[in-house]
Amino acid sequence: MPQYNYPEIITWLEQKGIALYGNQFKILENDHPIIYKLMAYFLKDEQSAHQHNIDLNKGILLSGPIGCGKTTLMNLMKALTKSEHKFSIKPCRDISFEFIQEGYEVIHKYSKGKLYVSEPKTICFDDLGTENNLKYFGNECNVMAEILLTRYDIFISKKIPTHIITNLSASEIETAYGNRVRSRLRSMINLIAFDKSAIDKR
Template structure:
């Protein structure tokens, strides 16, 4: 462990935050510690531990795992842990698709070109391809491609939670998106048999 941070104490702090937010039943399981330690290291910008875990602090996070394993809850807690300069917005992918139905292509602009901050797109893969005035659009694919350009030009990061595998991401969003995600995100993955905590 790093001398600068006591990770066991951080876990206790996160669990208390979780109980306040989600109720007394909230618990961080020992089996999830390897995942959570990586997230703590990343969001506290603990360079020594990130080096040990093979995590690149200049990239975002792709947190993947089965339905109900706690990805969204964890990212909400990490928001509390993150220093102010690195705070991020969490936006459900489904909500973006509903906004697209209502407001059209300006929504792609809203979450890419005109969004000068880090965003976590939650539950990537739960939205559908949508039609706006008869034109079908893979909204999240377009946003992710634009966010890649933001990353390259301005170093603005993106985080994602998903229960999709890499091959499912490619099938839904295309190999360009998969390739760009691979070059801009650190993959942190729950075991496919991770317990459903709901």
């Protein structure tokens, strides 16, 4: 079992952040508890994950106020992720716009994979809650609710996780997507949450 030096990895991640986002990038000490949990998960460090009560088989739901650095952190985590657990980040608003143009195939694309070929992948849905219910030929559809319900089926059958970034609380997720989605999310994700008072770093 490899032993990881977390403070050293944080320094390395900060260098990565500077390369990606510029010299003003800094990892704040206040955020270390959140980052340690994310690192335990993405390094698949069983001992540390167990200490933080994180299930390595489930996905991650990272929540917190606008501008606290959620998407930036998930982008940095890609650098720690082993190839078999690699994930892509997809903004929910982009998925909604694709739905307007392409219709229901988009739900298939982000759940089961390409049409006619089932090849589901690990995806991180960014900014869940910023997309709106959209109409395709007059039919209104809660696109992300449909995708998340299908992703649950994939998680159960193929053990492929889903990651989510959002500034919604659990009750707001239920209001926006219904109690079926909230109930499925409970069994398919680990919740890692910034404090409500986390500062806007933008």
